Amino acid sequence: MDALIGAAESLGLAMRAEFDADQDRDVVVMLPGGTEIALRVKSTSLVTADSVLSQLRRWSKVSEAQPATVVVADRITADARDSLSREGWSWLDLRGHLKLVGPGLFVDSDILSLAKPRVDRQGLSGRVGIELSALLLLDPTRRVGVRQAATLLSRAPSSISEAFAALRAMGLVDEDHRPVIPSLFWELAESWKPVGRDVASIPVAGGGRDNAALRLGMDDVESTAGWALTDTVAAAVYGAPVSIRAGHPPDFYVPDQGTLRRAVQLLGTPVTSSSRAGRVRVAPVPLVCTRRIDATTWANEEWPLVNPLFVALDLAQDRGRGREILDTWTPRKPGARVW
Template sequence: MITADSLPGLLRGWSPSEAEGSKVVVADRITAEARTILKQVDWGWLDLRGHLRLTGPGLFVDSDVPAPEKPDADRQGIIGRVGIELAALLLLDPTRRIGVRAAAAALSRAPSSISEAFAALRGAGLVDEDNKPVVPGLFWELAEHWKPVGREVASIPMPGGRDDAALRLGMDDVESTVGWALADTVAAAVYGAPVSIRADHPPDFYVPDQVTLRRSVQLLGAAATAATRAGRVRVAPVSLVCARRMDATEWAAEEWPLANPLFVALDLAQDPGRGKEILDGWTPGRIGTRVW
């Protein structure tokens, strides 16, 4: 696996020939951070999980490609939904040593599934021998799997209104109930991340499930265009997003429950332009742990 930490030393050791042609790195895994560095120094790559980037005179390829077939026993990294859930759980408290059964109970998964997910993470060097996450490697690996699906809506509900129960807002006892979680750029600003947004920037929310998403679009209306949206609602990729929310009312002028900084950071990491820059300048203060 090639990471942002290992790449500079590797590049110094690779002396491309004077012959013209593309410079290409091939590895089983190349993290998102390492890919960004390769772009900056004009190297291409083949990530054997299934992505090829090549650049050169008159040449530009940046595309998913078929990954080599591997036996299930050889699969490593974040595998499937259980792998995504386990990675998120580990990154929420990276100093805590958590065993298979404790993780299975926290995620409502079978211990055998959690054991397999741990083995895949360990094989990729994303957790250590104590099952603690290797950071920031695991964060950036999870960021590549963080693909929430949602809809843009024409209006935003008013907390305390008649639709609270129907929409499962969960505004009472925020930190011990399930409900909507403010995320992405607006939440990042509340947490003090170096983002610049207008006062009327459309908020992004995570909702607990597909049923809540559909009901939200029905009651709030679908936005006619992206430019006219009042906000966006997305299904949380893992249930932990809506089950472990933060009440910011005591320290910020924000009535909406916030997603944990981990999940806000994963949202920011999806921006190929400024995401890495923002995360480089943000360390959570009151809540959360920097794992990026």
């Protein structure tokens, strides 16, 4: 439905989602002059000349008053397109073509936003693909549509649609936009390359004159952006099977490069790696620092934590001990075991 609405809107056609099980309609086309055309939406991965007749029988209803139906598929062969058209059915081939027919309505057009080259398996598709993958893995049972993801990630719907298409082509999301577990996690781990710097001191969580400049974000932790504890120390707080000594240098994610530069300037650079007090990293995706966890009610830790997903992604960078830890760790809520 998201793809259909996006395709229609790219042609200047107004369409809205309207879930109505009683009247069996999913979207409504709004024509100039106030006329509205209700449509059912049926989705599948493939429609061919061999499958189309059985699919039409399965999707048809006995009632003569049924709304017109639009078939949305990843691929519709040329013969199947002809069969759908002869039967008076509309269709959207997600490779980039829409045919939409109804009273006072005729659309037969390529959709440039969908007509993209085939995506080969060469890693996640840029920054948007990484952000979308992280969003899906935070709550793997929740269906997230294109427009909802675009809003949550502050991205254009067209960019999100492209990223979903890339993930689907790689077999990393299903037809309902849910992540394929654990494949998507390990693909994301391959692209998880945070940039960081060691520092000679760490700020005091409860105060200090430099805290405002460092944008720690210690107030309203779960509704604001700020620093977040990650990697080994955070794993220990979450109960992962890690063994660390007292005073182990903590690792933090910060929201942006500017905060990283300011942290290095104010906290200093250690003379040697063994003398470092901690490490500060730029969050690979904004969700790291905007979806923080307040652990003060259930653990002796005053620093906000990253979501367990991001701890796991950090641990996964160690192909030895880190991955051994992941093998036996099931995180506490709000985390989900996606590896």
